[in-house]
Amino acid sequence: xxxxxxxxxxxxxxxxxxxxxxxxxxxxxxxxxxxxxxxxxxxxxxxxxxxxxxxxxxxxxxxxxxxxxxxxxxxxxxxxxxxxxxxxxxxxxxxxxxxxxxxxxxxxxxxxxxxxxxxxxxxxxxxxxxxxxxxxxxxxxxxxxxxxxxxxxxxxxxxxxxxxxxxxxxxxxxxxxxxxxxxxxxxxxxxxxxxxxxxxxxxxxxxxxxxxxxxxxxxxxxxxxxxxxxxxxxxxxxxxxxxxxxxxxxxxxxxxxxxxxxxxxxxxxxxxxxxxxxxxxxxxxxxxxxxxxxxxxxxxxxxxxxxxxxxxxxxxxxxxxxxxxxxxxxxxxxxxxxxxxxxxxxxxxxxxxxxxxxxxxxxxxxxxxxxxxxxxxxxxxxxxxxxxxxxxxxxxxxxxxxxxxxxxxxxxxxxxxxxxxxxxxxxxxxxxxxxxx
Amino acid sequence: xxxxxxxxxxxxxxxxxxxxxxxxxxxxxxxxxxxxxxxxxxxxxxxxxxxxxxxxxxxxxxxxxxxxxxxxxxxxxxxxxxxxxxxxxxxxxxxxxxxxxxxxxxxxxxxxxxxxxxxxxxxxxxxxxxxxxxxxxxxxxxxxxxxxxxxxxxxxxxxxxxxxxxxxxxxxxxxxxxxxxxxxxxxxxxxxxxxxxxxxxxxxxxxxxxxxxxxxxxxxxxxxxxxxxxxxxxxxxxxxxxxxxxxxxxxxxxxxxxxxxxxxxxxxxxxxxxxxxxxxxxxxxxxxxxxxxxxxxxxxx
Numbered sequence: 113x114x115x116x117x118x119x120x121x122x123x124x125x126x127x128x129x130x131x132x133x134x135x136x137x138x139x140x141x142x143x144x145x146x147x148x149x150x151x152x153x154x155x156x157x158x159x160x161x162x163x164x165x166x167x168x169x170x171x172x173x174x175x176x177x178x179x180x181x182x183x184x185x186x187x188x189x190x191x192x193x194x195x196x197x198x199x200x201x202x203x204x205x206x207x208x209x210x211x212x213x214x215x216x217x218x219x220x221x222x223x224x225x226x227x228x229x230x231x232x233x234x235x236x237x238x239x240x241x242x243x244x245x246x247x248x249x250x251x252x253x254x255x256x257x258x259x260x261x262x263x264x265x266x267x268x269x270x271x272x273x274x275x276x277x278x279x280x281x282x283x284x285x286x287x288x289x290x291x292x293x294x295x296x297x298x299x300x301x302x303x304x305x306x307x308x309x310x311x312x313x314x315x316x317x318x319x320x321x322x323x324x325x326x327x328x329x330x331x332x333x334x335x336x337x338x339x340x341x342x343x344x345x346x347x348x349x350x351x352x353x354x355x356x357x358x359x360x361x362x363x364x365x366x367x368x369x370x371x372x373x374x375x376x377x378x379x380x381x382x383x384x385x386x387x388x389x390x391x392x393x394x395x396x397x398x399x400x401x402x403x404x405x406x407x408x409x410x411x412x413x414x415x416x417x418x419x420x421x422x423x424x425x426x427x428x429x430x431x432x433x434x435x436x437x438x439x440x441x442x443x444x445x446x447x448x449x450x451x452x453x454x455x456x457x458x459x460x461x462x463x464x465x466x467x468x469x470x471x472x473x474x475x476x477x478x479x480x481x482x483x484x485x486x487x488x489x490x491x492x493x494x495x496x497x498x499x500x501x502x503x504x505x506x507x508x509x510x511x512x513x514x515x516x517x518x519x520x521x522x523x524x525x526x527x528x529x530x531x532x533x534x535x536x537x538x539x540x541x542x543x544x545x546x547x548x549x
Numbered sequence: 550x551x552x553x554x555x556x557x558x559x560x561x562x563x564x565x566x567x568x569x570x571x572x573x574x575x576x577x578x579x580x581x582x583x584x585x586x587x588x589x590x591x592x593x594x595x596x597x598x599x600x601x602x603x604x605x606x607x608x609x610x611x612x613x614x615x616x617x618x619x620x621x622x623x624x625x626x627x628x629x630x631x632x633x634x635x636x637x638x639x640x641x642x643x644x645x646x647x648x649x650x651x652x653x654x655x656x657x658x659x660x661x662x663x664x665x666x667x668x669x670x671x672x673x674x675x676x677x678x679x680x681x682x683x684x685x686x687x688x689x690x691x692x693x694x695x696x697x698x699x700x701x702x703x704x705x706x707x708x709x710x711x712x713x714x715x716x717x718x719x720x721x722x723x724x725x726x727x728x729x730x731x732x733x734x735x736x737x738x739x740x741x742x743x744x745x746x747x748x749x750x751x752x753x754x755x756x757x758x759x760x761x762x763x764x765x766x767x768x769x770x771x772x773x774x775x776x777x778x779x780x781x782x783x784x785x786x787x788x789x790x791x792x793x794x795x796x797x798x799x800x801x802x803x804x805x806x807x808x809x810x811x812x813x814x815x816x817x818x819x820x821x822x823x824x825x826x827x828x829x830x831x832x833x834x835x836x837x838x839x840x841x842x843x844x845x846x847x848x849x850x
Contacts, residue, residue, distance in 0.1 A: 179809045186593035207812070209594050292679065348700035352678035355698065418594070508810040516795075523701050523796075542811070546592075 140168045141425045144184070145176030146195035152460060155445035160432045167425055176200070181417070185209055190417035192426040198234035198245060198413045199511075202503025205235060205242035207546070210415040212240040216427035226436065230409040230498040231463035237503060243413035244434040245463030250407040250494045251308055254380070255373040255394040256366045259295070260285065263372070267394040270298075270373055272312060273403040275336050279343070285372035286344045293345045293353040296365075299374035300337035303518035307501050308375065308408045309333040312400040317514060318502045321543065325514050326529070326536035335528040338521045347522040359383075366391045377410070378491045382458045385483040389456075395487040397494055409498035411463055439467035443475045456481040459488055461495070468492065509542035587818035597815065604819035614820065616795045617803040618827070620705065624799065625772040627709045632768050633761060635716045640723035654724070657717040669781035672711040673698055683710070698782065701796035708779060708797070712772075719764045723757060730756035755844045762843045766835050773828050776801040800824055 148154050148171060161169060176196040184190045194201070194210065204210045217224060224232060227245055235243035253272070260267040263284045270281055278298065285297030302309065307317050313329040324330060341350050357365040360383055365371035367388045375398050384391055397405030414430035416423050432438055439462050447457035456479030460471050472492060478484040504510055517535030520526040526534070562569075587604055589597035608614050639657055646653045663671075675682045676697035684694030697707035734752045743751065754761075776799065783797040784806075804824070808817035 182593045182809065182812065207592065207594050348696040349678065351699040352696040355673070355677055356679050506811075512806075512810070525701075545813075 138422075139166055139425075140170055141193070141422055141429055142170045142172060142191040143193045143195060143429075144172050144181055144191035145174075146171060146193075147173050147175065151445035151449050152442045155442040156433050156438050159438045159441055160429055163432065164425075164428065167429075169429070182209075185417055185419060188419055190419050192416065192420045192422045193429060194415050194417050195246070195412055196415070198231060198243065198411055199501065199503070199507055201243045201413050201415050202234045202237065203505055203507035204415070205237035206503055206505035206507075208418060210242050210417055211420070211423060212237075212242055213244065213416070213427070213430075214240045216416070216423075216431065217241060217244075220427065220431040222431050226464050226466045227434075228409065228463045228465055228495055228498065230500045231411060231413070234409075234500045234503055235413045235415070243415035244430050245411060245413045246434060247411040248461050248463040248495060248498075249410045250378045250461075250491060250498055251305065251375050251398060252378060252407060252490055252494060253373060253394075253396045253398055254366070254376050254384075255396065256369065256371060257392040257394055259369050259372045260394075268396070270394075271396065271399050271403070272375070273399045273401060275401065279336075279340060282340055283343060288345055291345045292349050295369065296344060296350070296354065296371045296374070298340060298372060299354065300340045301375050302334070302337040302341070302522070303515040305375055305408075306330075306333065306337075306514055306518055308398060308406070309337055311406055311408070311499055312398065314400070316499070316502070318504055318510060320502065321504075323510060323513075323536060323539040323543065325517065325539055326532045331528045331532050334518055334521055334532055338518065338528065341522060347524075360387065362387045364388060364391075366393055378461060378487075378494075381483060381487040381491065385458050385481050385487070386455060389481050389483060391483060393483060393486070395483075395490045397490060397497075405494060405497055407494045407498045409495075409500050413463075434462075434464060436464055436467040436470060439464060440470050440475065443467075443471040447475050447477050451477070455479075456484060458484040461491060465495070468495070504543070505546040506539070506542040510539050513539040513542065583818040583821055586815055587822055589815040591814040592812040593814055594812070600815070604816045605823075607816065608819050608823055613795070613798065613803055614800075614823070617798050617800040620796065620798055621773055621775065621800040624705050624708060624775060625769055627706065628712050628772045628775075629765055629768045631709055631713060632716055632719055633765060635713050636719035636723055636764070637761075639716060639720035640727055643720065643724050644727050654721065657720055659717070661715045661718045663714070665777040666781050668711065668714060669778040672707075672714075672778075673782055676707050676711070704783070704796040708775075708782075711778060719768070722760055722764060726757035726760035727753070758843045759845050762835070762839050766832060769831060769835065770828055773824065773831065774801050775799050776805065780805070 146153065148157065157169060157171065161167070172191065176194070178200070181190070181194060181196075196204075201210060205212075216222075222244070224241060228248055231245035231248055232241060235241060235245065253270070255267045255270050257267045260270060265281055265284065270278075272278060282297040285295070286293065287295035287297075300309065310317050310327075310330045310333050313333045315324055315327045315329040315333075317324060317330065338347075341347055344350050345353070353370075357370065359365070359380075364384065364387065366384065381395065384393065398407060400406050414433060416426045416430070420426055439460065443457075443460045446460065450457045457475070457477040458481070459476045459478075460468075462468055462471070472488070476488070478488065501507075501510075513535040514532075516538070517526075517531040520531040520534075521528050525531075586597060588599060588601055590600050590603075591597035643650060643653055643657060676684075678684060678694065678696030678699060681694070681697070683697065687694040695703040697703050697710070730753060734756070735748055738748045738752050779797045779799050780802050784802065800820070801824070804817050804820040807813045807820065
């Protein structure tokens with residue numbers, strides 16, 4: 113009897129834990145990393161559900177969690193679909209954590225030519241696409257017109273082409289109280305935007321299986337951008353001041369005049385348009401030192417993890433979600449919802465060129481919003497001029513290496529050449545470790 | 550007699566069984582697994598590959614391990630004494646609260662209930678060097694506060710300041726200990742002409758030294774594993790490089806990033822065992838010191 117009790121207790125404990133991960137039904141499609149905050153998501157999921165009424169789509173709400181995803185893959189219990197930053201998915205593709213979509217794309221007659229080349233490059237590994245790009249974000253300059261005019265400068269003339277002129281303009285635009293900034297003249301957005309500054313100076317940080325963090329042109333870009341910060345009170349004060357900005361509110365730094373100009377992700381234009389529609393800004397491309405517009409592309413993509421239970425259903429889902437017709441339906445739903453709330457619709461920037469063309473021809477309804485009127489043509493024009501940091505199995509470590517290098521310069525711990533030489537060594541070690549070359 | 554005792558022993562083991570099974574399955578098992586994993590190269594996507602002690606050798610020469618360990622020990626050295634002093638002060642005040650003691654006990658303990666992530670978000674605002682409330686307070690007294698959240702020199706002191714938010718949990722323990730110090734000892738001390746300071750030093754402190762010792766050990770172990778608040782404040786969901794250099798790179802943050810950003814589970818396991826050894830050594834030193842400085846009731850002094 114006692115033995116029975118002991119066995120029962122052990123079984124209870126053990127099976128109690130085993131019962132947490134129930135086997136999903138045959139027609140269940142589980143996603144990870146995808147939320148449904150607005151019609152862009154809900155309307156597209158509705159399109160799939162309408163076309164596949166027998167499929168039980170289970171949207172695991174919430175942002176992508178790397179730890180959760182990798183644990184699920186390692187435990188042999190991955191979701192059917194994963195939605196994450198393309199940079200991250202490119203790294204997973206290189207490590208074999210997500211499946212090639214070559215067969216999926218062929219069977220569903222997906223025209224990969226419709227997708228923006230840069231976005232597709234981020235999820236392509238050894239010539240095979242491993243994810244289908246979703247949204248597309250580019251980086252451009254947003255200039256605060258009243259502030260720049262008040263300093264006696266022409267907002268249209270403010271550019272990143274002539275670095276000496278930019279440094280001088282920064283000095284004129286910045287307002288300092290001792291070493292405490294009261295207005296940022298120009299925020300170079302480093303370390304995050306280092307790939308853009310390096311590209312503007314003629315260098316790709318990652319080329320094939322090589323990194324070029326200690327390239328003299330990269331060091332020069334680091335020196336220039338960190339010097340811009342130094343001129344504006346130094347990193348500690350500069351960042352503490354920037355941290356006070358109400359980025360998503362009606363009293364953002366453009367409205368309060370606490371910022372004159374900065375490069376920024378294109379999604380911010382919609383935020384500005386919605387929260388401060390009357391703000392007077394110039395939207396211009398970021399240019400290299402020869403004056404040619406350049407931009408870095410980012411965004412999310414859909415992929416199918418290794419070991420997914422329903423790869424065929426997953427393929428059907430991601431091709432539906434990124435299809436031009438689906439995007440147009442979602443954009444229309446979004447526009448109508450905003451119209452009901454009395455707000456303008458600034459368009460939807462996708463990684464599907466055909467979808468964008470139709471959305472901005474058939475659906476776009478800026479409603480006289482001047483931020484949108486100035487911004488949208490610029491964003492559209494930049495989409496096909498974008499570059500990306502090439503995918504690498506050590507992507508996270510490479511970013512960590514160069515951001516760490518720039519941070520050491522910003523905080524005064526190392527000069528630029530020494531910091532980037534160390535970053536180069538760290539990046540090379542990371543690449544050697546993962547067998548990335 | 551023997552039979553009854555054996556029966557009781559069996560019953561005892563039976564009651565312990567759920568814990569034993571849980572310990573073996575969820576603590577000892579994973580620990581042994583991580584010990585084995587620490588001798589492998591494992592990225593969670595391919596099978597582990599045995600590499601002997603390479604991970605430990607690398608940890609000994611990894612600059613970031615040295616930085617992270619220094620940051621962690623520095624934080625611990627500031628945090629633990631500060632926590633003890635503030636909690637003791639709070640407990641002393643609570644002791645004098647009289648009728649309102651229950652209310653104030655609740656008020657002092659309430660901050661402990663704040664989720665760490667919310668706490669971190671709140672303190673990012675409070676500690677802001679430009680318009681944070683803490684610098685505003687210092688400004689009233691004529692001080693210009695530092696950039697607590699962006700100046701590498703002030704980041705760890707800022708985190709220590711934030712950690713005092715939860716001093717209430719330790720204060721409640723001290724309050725319980727203070728009420729157990731026999732009143733006649735204070736009476737005797739007063740009759741001998743002892744000043745309040747001497748009473749505190751010779752009566753109160755020895756009387757609650759057991760509790761202080763306990764909280765010092767527990768707080769030390771917790772601060773050597775500090776993670777959530779610092780990660781939320783300085784590294785964030787994007788897994789970016791902290792913009793403040795490595796000033797907030799604590800040991801467990803480095804371990805976590807090696808595991809889940811660089812996918813180096815073997816190396817991260819070796820780091821975990823390294824921390825285990827550090828904690829064991831620090832605790833052993835504390836145990837050793839306790840023989841000299843900690844007094845328990847009923848012991849000969």
